[in-house]
Amino acid sequence: MGSLEVDIAGLKMKNPVTTASGTYGSGKEYSDLIDINRLGAICVKTVTLKPMSGNPPPRLWETPSGMLNSIGLQNDGVEAFIDNDLPFLSKQDIPVIVSIAGTSIDDFSRLAKMLSAQSDIDALELNISCPNAKVGGMIFGSDEKLAAEVVSKTKMASTKPLIVKLTPNTGDISAIARACERAGADGLSLINTVYGMSVEVDTLKPRLGSIVGGLSGPAIKPIAVRMVWEVAKVVNIPIIGMGGILTAEDALEFIIAGASGVAVGTANFIDPQAPIKIIDGMNKFLEKHGVSSIQDLVGALKIDS
Amino acid sequence: MHQITARVVENKEITRDIFRLTLFAPAVARESKPGQFVHLQCGVNQSYILRRPFSVHQTVGVDAFDVLIRVVGDGTKWLAARRPKDSVNLIGPLGRGFTIGAELKRALIVAGGMGVAPLVFLALKLAEEKVKVYTVMGAASKDQLLDFMDLKRLTRKIAVSTDDGSQGHKGLVTDILGKEIEEADPDVVFACGPLAMLRAVAGISRRYSTSCQMSLEARMACGVGACLGCTVGAKDNYLKVCSDGPVFDTQELGW
Known part of the structure; x- marks a missing residue:
């Protein structure tokens, strides 16, 4: 049997599959339905320094092959996370990635410092790509200079590996990716949701309370695969690919395009068993094709010359 | 909370475009309380992808329960077309049901x-x-x-x-x-x-x-309290319809 083990930004993962932040709560919510310990890692919902109430409802709208959301980073703040959610995660036997966001560079540094003190956290994911936070969020992720600054300052405050989550809602994702790498990022995850909108024509109203939101699901997968491929060509740090992964084949597309790991997001809503099915499907693929390690497939895209 | 592929026992159109779908799911039938719901997958497809939530309508014997479905879109149309021995993937029972106080008369x-x-x-x-x-x-x-x-x-x-x-x-x-x-x-x-x-x-x-x-x-994605997509505005925060509710005391909502 082939090996699914990967090492992403210093995280030893028994398989390349993690969860996409914001779709999995703190993991506890799904623990009745799946064995969390089968995952390669878990990435929990974004925490901020202070509690955030989030955006006004409606926050969801299903669209063809996808969904729009405008949650707005609702969370109880980092202290509540450490007190209420971390104990559950500590008991799990897999690497824990905590997503963080702030409205200022100082917020990111303080969060990194506080969370670095927690031995049960294995890595931080810098969410500089949320399209739904009024301040900060995507602003950091769509400007090379700002992205570099937030990454380097957070890196200084952190003792954990830093994975930077990138937004597709920018002119040149490769340039942002390079800037993050130069600033000290240990890994990249991409993509966050695609900025979108829907209108209810009978009432002339937007479907979402905050008018615009982020599109996820299979609808965005080709965009995500293309961006992983582009970014993988220009950076030397590992990439966690995500965007509409429902099946093992979807996950393998990302890996072949250049991702070392993959994250499952919207698929958890459709079928909480999706991550397990993806892991099993990857194993079958390795076996079928006689591949000894999933790492041999990372960036293995064949392009006829 | 269980995820089960449940066999359809019966699916009856009780009035125009409203179906009573009976599913065989002993654990859900046994554990459900009034006001709780199940999250039904409407087939495996890539066009309408999310599950749909339905209140547990009644338990049927000890092994089955039913839901009432009004056909409003593609997902409910798929559910309405299920026939005995077809199956439906469900998660449930979910959420907080009605609270029946001991002194209620x-x-x-x-x-x-x-x-x-x-x-x-x-x-x-x-x-x-x-x-x-x-x-x-x-x-x-x-x-x-x-x-x-x-x-x-x-x-x-x-x-x-x-x-x-x-x-x-x-x-x-x-x-x-x-x-x-x-x-x-x-x-x-x-x-x-x-x-x-x-x-x-x-x-x-x-x-x-x-x-x-x-x-x-509410429209829901996860149904289990993870995504925070189905919230309702309460007095000074947002509550999750799926896991804080779907049953609320109006005082909690500030209504």
Whole structure:
């Protein structure tokens, strides 16, 4: 049997599959339905320094092959996370990635410092790509200079590996990716949701309370695969690919395009068993094709010359 | 909470475009409480991808339960087309149901349209607990008064309104609610129905200083409290309809 083990930004993962932040709560919510310990890692919902109430409802709208959301980073703040959610995660036997966001560079540094003190956290994911936070969020992720600054300052405050989550809602994702790498990022995850909108024509109203939101699901997968491929060509740090992964084949597309790991997001809503099915499907693929390690497939895209 | 691929026992169109889908799922039938819901996958496809939440309508024997489905889009159309021996993937039972206090003596049930879905199960439980139940029920027309006979059997008095006047009072359920509260003098009002109706029911109950629990509907993604997509605005925060509710005391909501 082939090996699914990967090492992403210093995280030893028994398989390349993690969860996409914001779709999995703190993991506890799904623990009745799946064995969390089968995952390669878990990435929990974004925490901020202070509690955030989030955006006004409606926050969801299903669209063809996808969904729009405008949650707005609702969370109880980092202290509540450490007190209420971390104990559950500590008991799990897999690497824990905590997503963080702030409205200022100082917020990111303080969060990194506080969370670095927690031995049960294995890595931080810098969410500089949320399209739904009024301040900060995507602003950091769509400007090379700002992205570099937030990454380097957070890196200084952190003792954990830093994975930077990138937004597709920018002119040149490769340039942002390079800037993050130069600033000290240990890994990249991409993509966050695609900025979108829907209108209810009978009432002339937007479907979402905050008018615009982020599109996820299979609808965005080709965009995500293309961006992983582009970014993988220009950076030397590992990439966690995500965007509409429902099946093992979807996950393998990302890996072949250049991702070392993959994250499952919207698929958890459709079928909480999706991550397990993806892991099993990857194993079958390795076996079928006689591949000894999933790492041999990372960036293995064949392009006829 | 379980994820089960449940066999369809029966799927019956009880009135135009409304189906009662019975699923074989012993664990869910056994554990469900009135007001809880199940999250149904509407086939495996990549066009409409999310599950749809449905109140547990009634348990059927000890091994099965049913849900009421109104066909409104592709997902519910798929569910309506299920036949015995087909299967439906479900997660459940989910959420917080109605709270039946130990000292509860008299209750008034308010059902609006499809909002009747969780209320027969509740009425059955209340009857078991020897609570005196009164019902006010409204719908667009007589043929849309779902479960009328069941509720009539389980309650001391049932008052009806229809939009077109084909049965009972012509108008809204909230037109006649005040009078029924005065007559029934309930300890609590249990309601489910369209949002505008629930808002009005909350106001009327407050006027009579009667506590009120209502089951809310929302579009959901995860159904288990992870995504925070289905929230409802409460006094100074947002509550999750899927896991803090779907049944809320109106005081929690600040309504």
